[in-house]
Amino acid sequence: MDKAFRAFFDRVKAGRTPGFPRFKGRGWFDTVEWPKDGDGCRWDSQPEHPAATYVRLQGIGHVRVHQHRRVLGSVKTISVKREGSRWFVVLSCDDVPAEQLPATGAAVGLDMGVASLFTTSDGAHVANPRHLAATADRLAAAQQDLARKRRGSKRRRKAAARVAVLHGRVGRQRLDGAHKAALALVRDYDVIVHEDLQIANMTRSASGTIDAPGRNVAQKSGLNRSVLDAGWGVFLRILAHKAESAGRELIAVAPRNTSRTCARCGHRARDNRVTQAEFACQACGHTAHADINAATNILRAGLALRRAAEAA
Numbered sequence: 103m104d105k106a107f108r109a110f111f112d113r114v115k116a117g118r119t120p121g122f123p124r125f126k127g128r129g130w131f132d133t134v135e136w137p138k139d140g141d142g143c144r145w146d147s148q149p150e151h152p153a154a155t156y157v158r159l160q161g162i163g164h165v166r167v168h169q170h171r172r173v174l175g176s177v178k179t180i181s182v183k184r185e186g187s188r189w190f191v192v193l194s195c196d197d198v199p200a201e202q203l204p205a206t207g208a209a210v211g212l213d214m215g216v217a218s219l220f221t222t223s224d225g226a227h228v229a230n231p232r233h234l235a236a237t238a239d240r241l242a243a244a245q246q247d248l249a250r251k252r253r254g255s256k257r258r259r260k261a262a263a264r265v266a267v268l269h270g271r272v273g274r275q276r277l278d279g280a281h282k283a284a285l286a287l288v289r290d291y292d293v294i295v296h297e298d299l300q301i302a303n304m305t306r307s308a309s310g311t312i313d314a315p316g317r318n319v320a321q322k323s324g325l326n327r328s329v330l331d332a333g334w335g336v337f338l339r340i341l342a343h344k345a346e347s348a349g350r351e352l353i354a355v356a357p358r359n360t361s362r363t364c365a366r367c368g369h370r371a372r373d374n375r376v377t378q379a380e381f382a383c384q385a386c387g388h389t390a391h392a393d394i395n396a397a398t399n400i401l402r403a404g405l406a407l408r409r410a411a412e413a414a
């Protein structure tokens with residue numbers, strides 16, 4: 103165990119006010135991991151107290167924890183993590199029961215965004231979690247503030263602690279939102295088509311995509327753009343995990359031309375995109391919300407890939 107942690111836990115054990123372990127250089131996140139449940143640590147080891155959850159840590163004793171999510175499967179590793187002045191117990195589990203869901207016969211396409219997390223081909227705009235954009239703005243400001251502080255100074259240490267706290271908060275807000283959105287999708291759809299993230303990142307820029315200039319520019323400040331962009335990766339990872347355990351099919355497609363092609367007639371032209379939100383086909387007159395039109399094209403591309411794979 104890390105020396106700073108050891109000293110901290112020794113102070114906790116002795117019943118003294120623990121204070122906090124020192125920052126070690128640039129390490130804002132300190133994590134201690136125990137390799138497996140029962141070896142030096144044990145999750146929920148006091149069944150006689152059903153109302154409370156405890157983790158027992160070797161050399162520390164029982165520590166009561168506030169549980170954010172239900173634990174499924176068997177606990178494989180337990181780690182204790184510090185973010186700023188708060189402590190978290192992070193579990194990884196084996197044999198999480200797969201929750202096979204009944205078939206719905208429905209498929210959906212997702213158009214990933216920044217202002218909203220994604221828009222579906224069925225017309226649902228799924229927002230980022232409430233407060234995430236505001237926290238992301240504060241994080242970006244705190245990071246800029248940190249960059250201005252002199253190395254080794256007390257102010258720099260304080261600024262680093264603030265960044266760590268906001269970083270943790272953004273992460274948890276994003277994770278919560280991703281879990282909820284992904285769960286809703288796997289419940290409702292057998293097949294989920296999304297943009298291939300690596301290709302999407304190459305074609306998008308702060309000034310927008312080649313297809314649709316400006317469509318991805320963060321609405322409010324632009325400060326938090328990179329933080330919100332990073333949310334796609336988290337969301338898609340969680341979605342992949344939930345889709346697999348629910349027996350759903352997830353398809354990634356190249357996002358090329360999805361925003362300027364008419365979802366009804368296939369006519370492709372830059373003029374089709376009237377404004378950021380508005381799509382109006384110059385050939386057939388089809389009008390739609392631009393993101394719904396794009397999500398419909400993404401769905402269609404995914405279903406075409408699927409048919410091609412079945413035919414092969």
Ligand SMILES: [Zn+2]
Nearest residue numbers: 364367383386
């Ligand atoms: Zn058209």
